[in-house]
Amino acid sequence: MVTTHNLGFPRIGRGRELKRALEAFWAGKIDEPALREAALRLRAGRRQQQRQAGIDLVPVGDFALYDHVLATTLLVGAVPPRFAGIGGSEIELEFALARGTGEQPAMEMTKWFDTNYHYIVPEFSAATEFRVASTRLFDEIDEARACGTRSKAVLPGPLSYLYLGKETAPGFDRLDLLPQLLPVYREIVARIGAMGVEWIQIDEPILALDLPPRWTGAFATAYNELAPHAPPLLLTTYFGAVDKQAVLLKELPVAGLHLDLVRAPQQLDAFLPDYPDDKVLSLGVVDGRNVWRSDLRRTLAQLRPAYERLGERLWLAPGCSLLHVPIDLALETELDPELKQWLAFAVQKLEEIDVLRRGLSEGELVIRSELAASDRAVEARHTSSRTHDEAVRRRLARLNAADERRASPFIDRKKRQQERLRLPLLPTTTIGSFPQTPEIRAARARFRAGALSAEDYRTSMHDEIRAVVERQEAIGLDVLVHGEAERNDMVEYFGEQLAGFMFTRDGWVQSYGSRCVKPPIIFGDVSRPAPMTVAWTSYAQSLTERPMKGMLTGPVTILQWSFVRDDQPRAETALQIALAIRDEVCDLERAGIGIIQIDEPAFREGLPFTSDQRHDYLEWAIRAFRVASSGVGDATQIHTHMCYSEFNDILRAIAQLDADVITIETSRSRMELLKGFAGFDYPNDIGPGVYDIHSPRVPDEAEMLRLLETALRVIPAQRLWVNPDCGLKTRGWPETQAALRHMVDAARVLRERLQSPAGAERLSCAVESGEYTDPV
Ligand code: GLN
Ligand code: ZN
DSSP states (O other): OOEEBOSOOOSSOTTOHHHHHHHHHHTTSSOHHHHHHHHHHHHHHHHHHHHHTTOSBEEESOOOSSOHHHHHHHHTTOOOGGGTTOOSOHHHHHHHHHHOOSSSOOOOEEEOTTSSOEEEOOEEOTTOOOOOOOOHHHHHHHHHHHTTOOEEEEEEOHHHHHHTSEESSTTOOGGGGHHHHHHHHHHHHHHHHHTTOSOEEEEOGGGGSOOOHHHHHHHHHHHHHHGGGSSOEEEEOOSSOOGGGHHHHHHSSOSEEEEETTTOGGGGGGTSTTOOTTOEEEEEEEOSSSOBOOOHHHHHHHHHHHHHHHGGGEEEEESSOGGGSOSOGGGOTTSOHHHHTTBOOHHHHHHHHHHHHHHHHHOGGGGHHHHHHHHHHHHHHHHOTTSOOHHHHHHHHHOOGGGGSOSSOHHHHHHHHHHHHOOOSSOBOOOSBOOOOHHHHHHHHHHHTTSSOHHHHHHHHHHHHHHHHHHHHHHTOSSBOOBOTTOSOTTHHHHTTSEEEEOOSSOOEEEETTEEEOOOEEEEEEEOSSOSSHHHHHHHHHTOSSOBEEEEEOHHHHHHTSEEOSSSOHHHHHHHHHHHHHHHHHHHHHTTOOEEEEEOTTTTTTSOSSHHHHHHHHHHHHHHHHHHHTTSOTTSEEEEEEOSSOOGGGHHHHHHTOOSEEEEOOGGGHHHHHHHHHHSOOOSEEEEOOSOTTSOOOOOHHHHHHHHHHHHTTSOGGGBOBOOSSOOTTSOHHHHHHHHHHHHHHHHHHHHHHHSHHHHHHHHHHHHTOOOOOOO
16 A cells, blocks of 8 residues: 655634634633643644545644744754743744844744745854754644644754754854764654654655755764654645756655655656655645645556556655645635536545545555546646636737837936926935824725725725825835725735635634735736726826826735745746736826835845756746836836845846836845845846835934935935835834934935035945945
8 A cells, every 4th residue: 555644734713713822812811721732723623624635644742833834943942042041841942033132132933945935044153052942743733643644754854953053153154063963863763763654754845946065964973963863753844846956855864855846847757766665655645735626647657657667665744845825615605616626625635635646556446536537627628718818828929029028228218207306416206105003904894894885995995095106205205106005915906906816714824923824816917907006196196396206016926925826837927927017007107106116125035046957947036027117118117126135146136127126125134135236237226225114113314314324325326215124014104204213313314414515525436336335
C-alpha cells in the first residue's frame, strides 16, 4: 500500500475560531486557559478532518498560536536577549515577541518564501544560546496519541531555521551557530523518537533557493549528527526544484525525501532512476498553493513510473503545506455551481490524495467514479465559455511595441507635465489611503448588507472625500489623493469590478497571527466592463485646484495577491489584467486627471527564488506594468509605489517600468536603498519614504529633514519627491496630521535652502560630483 500524508493543515479553523480566540484573549475577554482550550479543540478538529479525508500520517506540530517559526524559536530557547526581562507564561512571552511590549518593538515579520503568509524572523547574534525550552511540541504529540491518531511530527529543519533568521549585529554569520544548535535538535528528535513517533517530517524549504555553498555544505554535517539519534527523518522540500542538490540529498542519512512536483515536476528525473533502495520518496502532486481541483487521470499517469520503481516506498502528499489554501469548499454554499466544481480546498485536496493512493495501489477500476468526476470537471473547465473571452484574446494578440511605450522619453514628458502641473521643487504627496475610521468601515458594511442605499452610500463617501481633501489642503500637500475610503482591500476592490474574478464567502487564508485574507480567484479572461474609480477621483478633483492623483492597483500586484488560473501562463493573465487597468488609466486621463498612481507593492515579491527564472518573470512583469501605464499622453504623470522589500537587486527592472515617479518604502531600510541608488543612477523622479507608517510614532521635522538631506546625496533635488513610506489607512488621524505637517514643513525648509543662492550651489555640487558618503 502507498502511504499518504500531509505536510501541514490550516490553523485558523473553519469558522476562523483561532482568530476569534486570539483577539478575545488580546482584548482581555478570555483568559489563558480558555485560549488553550480553543486551541485544543482546533487541533482535534484538524486531526479529525485529515483522518476523515483518508490521510495515514497526520502532521502534529504544524499548529501554532501565532506562527510556526516563532514556535520553533520558543522550542530551541532562542528568545532575543532584548526580551530577557519578560516574566509570565510561555503564551504571554510568545505574544510579546510577536506583537511587541511597551518597551520592546515586536520581532520583525517577513513573507514566508513567495507566499502571503508572514513568519516571525529569528534574531541571532554571537550571544545566542540554545536549549530545549518548551514542551509544547511534545505535549501536542501526546495529545494526538491520546486521541489515537497515527501521526508524524513536523519540525522546521535546523538549517532553514537559521537561514530564515537575521543577524542583529554586523560581522557575525548565523551559520556559525549551527554547532550550538545541533545538540539541541538532537535532544528534540531523540525525545520525539522516545515517544514512539514513527516519523519526523523535517522541513528544509531553503533547499529550493539559490543557496551559498557554505549552507549546502552544512547539510551533510547537520544530518549526520541528527539521524543516528532520531526516528526515521523525512527531509521535506517544497516551493521549488531541488534537483541541483540531488546527489547530496540522495546521500544524506535520512529515511526519506519529499519533493514538490507541483512547482517542479521535472525534478523527479534527477531522483527516480538511481533512488536509494532504503529510502522512502514522498511526491507532492496536489497543489497546496492554489485552489484548483486536480486532474486525477493526468496525476495518476505522472505517478505510475514512480510507483513501478518504488512500490510501497512511494508516499503521496500535497506539494507543500495546505496552510496556504482555504479549508473546506463545502462551506461555499453560495458559489456559482459551475465554477465550484473546478475547485478543491484543503479537505478536498486530501481526498484527492486518497483517491490517487487507491488508484495506484488497487487499480483504476476501484476509483472509476472518482476518475470520471475528475474528467468531467477538467473537461467542463476546459470547454467552458466562462473562461474564454474572444475580445480579450484578440486584443492581447494585437498588442504591439507601441502599446508598451510612452510616446516620448522621460525628459520630454517631464517638461510637459511640469507645464501642466506647475509643482514646486520637492513636491509633497501621500501614497493614497487615509485613516479608515470605524464610521467608514460601518458605511461600507451597511452598504454591502443592503442596509444603506447606493445614494446614501455615495453621499457618505463624498462627505469623507471632502473632509480628506480639506485636510490635505490645510496641511499644505502639493499633490492630493481622494483617500480610498471606498476600498476594503486594494486587490479585492478591483477584482470585484473586473470580469474573470470570483469571490468566496469563507475562503480565508492566514496572513499572520490572527490576520486572515480572502484572496479573489481569477478563473477566466479578465476585462473591465465599466470604469472603477473615475467617479470617486473626479469628484475629489472637483473640490480642489490642486492636482488630484488617481489611485489604481497594478497588474502584478493583483495577480500576486489572488489565486490565479493555472490553465494558462501567469504572464498571460498579467497582461489581461494590464489591459483592464490600462482602460481605467485612459478613462481617468479623459476625465481630466493629470496624475495617476499604479501601485505595485507586490512587484518584488513575485520574483522567483532562483536566478535562472528571474529574467523571465521580470520581462513579463515589466511588460504588464508598461501596458497598463502607456496609454496616456506625455502630459499625464504616471506614479508607481512599492513597499515591503529589498529593491536593490531589481533597481534596473524598476527603472524599466518607466513610471514618471516612484514612491518607495525606505525609512526602515534607508541606508540599504540609498546605497542602491548610489550605485545605479535611477533615471526618473523618486520619493523615498521619509517616515514609517507602521507605527503611530510622529517623527519631527528635523528627523525628516535629515532623511531628505541624506537622500539628496544620491538623488538630484529636481527629481526628489517628499512622501511617507506607504498608505495611512491603518493610522489614526491625530498622528497622521501631525506627521504630515512635519513632512510638509521639512520639505518647505529644504526647498527654501535649495533655492537660496548658497544652497543651490552646495547641493548641485554634492549631486553632480556623484560622491556618495554612507549616510548613517
Ligand atoms: N495606495 C495604497 C494605500 O495607500 C498602497 C498600499 C500598499 O502599498 N500596500 O493604501
Ligand atoms: Zn506601500
